[in-house]
Amino acid sequence: MKIVASFYTLVSLLSLGVAGTPPTAFNLIVTSSESLAIPVVGGEYMNLMTSTCMTRARVSSYMNGEEYIQVIASNGHVIPVPVTNASSGIWESLSGARTPRADPFLGRDPFMSLVPGSLFARRFRNAMLIPHPTTFTLLAGVDNPAAECYEGTIGYARSQNLMIRLNVEVSIIAPPGHDREGQTLARSPRTQFRINTMQSRDFISGDAYYELRREATAILGIPNDQNWSSLIHLLPLIQYTIYVSDQSEDVAARIVLAPEDYVELHPSGGGRLLVTSPPFGSGTDALGLNFLKHAVVLLDYENNQIGFCEPVY
Numbered sequence: 001m002k003i004v005a006s007f008y009t010l011v012s013l014l015s016l017g018v019a020g021t022p023p024t025a026f027n028l029i030v031t032s033s034e035s036l037a038i039p040v041v042g043g044e045y046m047n048l049m050t051s052t053c054m055t056r057a058r059v060s061s062y063m064n065g066e067e068y069i070q071v072i073a074s075n076g077h078v079i080p081v082p083v084t085n086a087s088s089g090i091w092e093s094l095s096g097a098r099t100p101r102a103d104p105f106l107g108r109d110p111f112m113s114l115v116p117g118s119l120f121a122r123r124f125r126n127a128m129l130i131p132h133p134t135t136f137t138l139l140a141g142v143d144n145p146a147a148e149c150y151e152g153t154i155g156y157a158r159s160q161n162l163m164i165r166l167n168v169e170v171s172i173i174a175p176p177g178h179d180r181e182g183q184t185l186a187r188s189p190r191t192q193f194r195i196n197t198m199q200s201r202d203f204i205s206g207d208a209y210y211e212l213r214r215e216a217t218a219i220l221g222i223p224n225d226q227n228w229s230s231l232i233h234l235l236p237l238i239q240y241t242i243y244v245s246d247q248s249e250d251v252a253a254r255i256v257l258a259p260e261d262y263v264e265l266h267p268s269g270g271g272r273l274l275v276t277s278p279p280f281g282s283g284t285d286a287l288g289l290n291f292l293k294h295a296v297v298l299l300d301y302e303n304n305q306i307g308f309c310e311p312v313y
Contacts, residue, residue, distance in 0.1 A: 021141065021143065023128075023139040023141045023142045024124070024139070025139055026038050026137065026138040026140070027039070027135065027137060028048070028135060028136040028138055029045060030135070030200075030289065031045060031047070034199065034289065035047045036048045036129075036136060036197040036198075036289065036292075038112065038138070047112070047198060048114055048138070048197045049113045049114065049115070049197065050115060050164050050194070050195045050196065050197050114127055114197075116159060116164075116299075116304060120140070121301040124140040124141040125141060125300075126140070126141065126142055126145065126299060126300050127139065127140045127142075127298075127301075128140075128142050128145055128296060128299075129197075129292060129296070129297045129299075130148055130296050130311065131293045131294065131295070131296070131311055133313065142298075149296055149309030149310065149311075150310035151310075153309060154307040154308065154309045155251075155253035155308050156252055156300070156305045156306070156307050156308075157242050157244050157245065157305065157306050157308070158244060158304060158305055158306075159304050159306050164194060164299070165192045165194050166192070166193045166194075166195070166243075166287075167190055167191075167192065167193075167243040167246040168190065168191065168192075168193040168240055168287075169187065169189065169241040170187070170188045170206075170208040170209075170239070170240055170241075171184050171186070171187045171208060171239040171241065172185045172187070172211045172212050172238060172239075173238075173239055174237075175233065175234065175237055175258075175259070178234075178236075185211050185215070186208050186210070186211030187207060187208060188204060188205060188207050188208035190243065191205070191206075191285055192246070193287055194285075194286050194287070195286070195287050195297065195306075196286040196287065196288045197289065200290060201273075201274045201289075201290055202262070202274065202275045202276075202286065202291045203275075203276060203277065203278040203285050203286040204277070208238075209275075209276075209277050212236065212238065212275060215235060215236050216273060219231055219234045219235060220232075220235075220271075228265055228269065228270055228271040229269070229271075232260060232265075232271075233259060233260075235263065237258055237259070238256070238262060239254060239255070239257075240254070240255045240256075240257075240287070240291070241254050242255070253308040253309075255291070255308065257275075261290075261293075261294055262275045275290065294311075295309070296308070296309045296310070
């Protein structure tokens with residue numbers, strides 16, 4: 001994996017080296033349904049949402065007329081975090097070790113929204129989603145985001161709307177040893193991508209996806225389960241070019257995934273691609289957990305920006 005931020009978008013924050021209030025840190029889990037979630041008291045969890053915003057909070061006597069849930073931070077402290085709900089806002093009353101009930105109408109697990117305009121965004125000026133080899137951390141209220149980035153640099157794009165949409169171009173690049181090494185094999189035109197913390201795979205469409213599928217079929221013999229581990233180095237690279245905005249030609253960051261970054265190997269010898277086409281009817285390209293494993297994402301609520309950088313690990 002490689003992240004290259006354009007020179008004019010590299011940011012060294014003014015707060016570099018200045019001690020401030022420590023950020024609120026949440027250790028995240030990946031649920032059995034392959035969603036990112038915050039553990040809550042009672043052994044339950046709340047899924048993180050980046051594609052929807054709260055419509056209302058249940059009015060109660062908990063705090064400032066808004067309902068909160070007690071979330072356990074990584075430092076062991078129990079902090080109140082606003083509960084959000086994309087449908088009717090109907091929740092059980094919360095106290096002590098009680099946990100929220102999934103919306104009976106939607107049949108979904110409880111969730112907390114990270115999008116601009118959410119209660120979370122109003123509580124914290126920013127949030128950083130930081131990948132680690134086997135898990136993720138969510139930092140909220142970070143004084144010095146650059147300290148969490150390799151070489152202290154961040155490439156910024158403007159958030160398109162409340163669903164955290166980005167303008168992205170996807171290219172399929174020939175790998176080392178290919179007769180067209182380093183050349184673009186296919187490219188999908190710039191389109192809107194959303195960040196999706198509720199899906200393990202990335203969704204890409206157009207020529208880029210068809211070329212990736214064609215290469216994978218030819219090399220791996222999909223859907224046959226042969227020994228993928230000895231073949232994945234022959235697969236192409238995937239390059240995500242993130243533009244500053246849909247009206248701009250300036251590039252915020254280029255993020256390149258090698259085959260080992262988007263192929264999941266199975267003990268049987270086969271595996272699966274963690275990049276696929278959008279579900280039928282959704283029409284939405286998305287950067288899922290596979291992408292998020294390889295890039296730090298900064299949600300800068302104060303300036304309506306989304307930053308990308310390479311993890312320090």
